[in-house]
Amino acid sequence: MYYPLQSSRPQRRTTVQQRARYSLYKPELREDFVSKCGYCDTPDYYSGGKRGFHIDHFAPKSKFEQLKNEYTNLVYCCPICNIGKSDDWPGDNPSMSFMGDIGYIDPCSENYADHLARSPDGTIVALTPLGGYIHKRLKLSLRRRQICWLMERMEEQMTQLARLAKDKQSELGSEEVQTLCELTLEYFKYAGFLKRE
Known part of the structure; x- marks a missing residue:
């Protein structure tokens, strides 16, 4: 496929x-x-x-x-x-x-x-x-083309996962949701360096 x-x-x-x-x-x-x-x-x-x-x-x-x-x-x-x-x-x-x-x-x-x-x-x-x-x-x-594409997909998935965790926060422990959100924010902080002009 x-x-x-x-x-x-x-x-x-x-x-x-x-x-x-x-x-x-x-x-x-x-x-x-x-x-x-x-x-x-x-x-x-x-x-x-x-x-x-x-x-x-x-x-x-x-x-x-x-x-x-x-x-x-x-x-x-x-x-x-x-x-x-x-x-x-x-x-x-x-x-x-x-x-x-x-x-x-x-x-x-x-x-x-x-x-x-x-x-x-x-x-x-x-x-x-x-x-x-x-x-x-x-x-x-070139491998860089694959890596850039994978990073874009990972960013989309992390965003979706963070939204889902926030919506299901009552079913999940608040500690797990907090950890996921911190991890997501940390990733975006470093990925943000690439997106600066």
């Missing part, structure tokens, strides 16, 4: 005022990509927040200068994915992002989920040969 790689599919807005430099789109991209890497779904705070994240040109600007400032060609992404993809592209046509098993799927596309997924332990897996190409180029097998 696999989980979707992206917790929610990013959606670029369709009406963005044209900017002179692509870097000026970063606030909108961050919002449209839910503060996560479009390719690996890692939250930006694991890379220092907005300042540490990159803007990838899906069709590389080195090959397609005319798309340099086109919002529809930009992807909010982590440094590892951006550097891994670099200016790799399968041909001379900016609208053909893959040829056979070589190339890329736009992470805003519904088809992205057909090629990459997550296993129950959080590792990212390729579902197709094209997904395998993307997986290799973007270094999606």
Whole structure:
């Protein structure tokens, strides 16, 4: 059984005022990509927040200068994915992002989920040969991607457990509930260091 790689599919807005430099789109991209890497779904705070994240040109600007400032060609992404993809592209046509098993799927596309997924332990897996190409180029097998995903899941579960314990406090001993709440708060205190910008 696999989980979707992206917790929610990013959606670029369709009406963005044209900017002179692509870097000026970063606030909108961050919002449209839910503060996560479009390719690996890692939250930006694991890379220092907005300042540490990159803007990838899906069709590389080195090959397609005319798309340099086109919002529809930009992807909010982590440094590892951006550097891994670099200016790799399968041909001379900016609208053909893959040829056979070589190339890329736009992470805003519904088809992205057909090629990459997550296993129950959080590792990212390729579902197709094209997904395998993307997986290799973007270094999606790096353990840090699995750890970040597991930390997100653990945080969700701890929050749910703390709520449940509070609701059932009369059935549980107040000492156990107090211990759980202290443990949860301590975890969030340390995890909070990662989320600062």
